[in-house]
Amino acid sequence: MKTTLSVIKADIGSIGGHIKPSQKLLDRVTSYVKENSKNLVNDFIVNHTGDDIAILCAHQLGVGNETIHKLAWDAFLDGTALAKEQGLYGAGQDLLKDSFSGNVKGMGPAVAEMEFEERPNEPFLFFAADKTDPGAYNLPLYLSFTDPMYCAGLMLSPKVGEGFKFHIMDVAHTEGDRMIELDAPEQLYDIATLLRDNERFVVESIHSRGSGDIAASVSTSRLHNIAGKYTGKDDPVCLVRVQGSFPATGEVLSPYSIGHFVAGFMRGSHIGPLMPVKNNAPVSYFDGPPLVSCHALCVHDGKFTEVADAFDHPFWDYIRDKVSRKSVDIREQGFSGAAMLPYSELEYGGIVERMKKLDKHFKIRE
Ligand code: F6R
Ligand code: MG
């Protein structure tokens, strides 16, 4: 049986700033999906990471399906009406277009989807990040799928060791999807050359070279490119199938122990370390630090098992302490140098306008 996993996520309003949605808003989105998804989806889960609400569905309709996308869009619209009623901050923030046009891609919400023939048991991970952009997954995915220092399976399991094909998107190209396919391990240095630039080149999907099966799928939309101005960071989602011929759950989680520096944080304009958090975590310090949650579960005959919270373990408390220290370290230098994003990536127009004004007052010394 072919199953499709679709996760569609949006910020449609929060309490107390860009912190977290209200419980009523979560309940409203959940009940909208429940009432309107009969005979359409086999199962669904609604949750939040920071100020973003994600709808994860298992269904049989394939990727990019209009009915599924419309269901999520309408659930977010319905939620936005409540967010407005409740006076939530940034109500409807990520719904950038007025009317639905067949697919939520390019309309604001982040989407990651994959279709596959279910294995007898089908474990997978669903990551949701807030206060950062899709390139945040570049390094962890690179390490889990190419580096035996993080993925022992590349050495120990012949199937995992067959390697993986990376589909990488140039997200600066807004006229269409500019893609390249590269094979690990043979083209490792080419993959690294692209993936070092998190703001330009983003992993869209990864496939097993042995079976051709899809292993990972990431949302690649950049709100920056859709709206042409600041509308919030993209807050990407990612699905990863695990075990068997794919990396094990722990091999996919292990790179998150780095707390690597990513774009985002306050006003989507800074650099901060990515903190692995428990499910349904809010945002705090300096509108951050950038955070990522991980739901681990199985899908079977299109139905979800209960969810295990992959970052809810004493080990990750230790990592969270480390990431907190890294956050304070970089924040100590405020706006200076590497603490803030380059001019081209600033999500607010303030500095650009200020520079324009100042520019007129520069004089060439005689
Ligand atoms: C980043 C984010 C926040 C806001 C900041 C200012 O994704 O959501 O850091 O940029 O709180 O928000 P506004 O401009 O809405 O006052
Ligand atoms: Mg927000």
Ligand code: MG
């Ligand atoms: Mg957000």
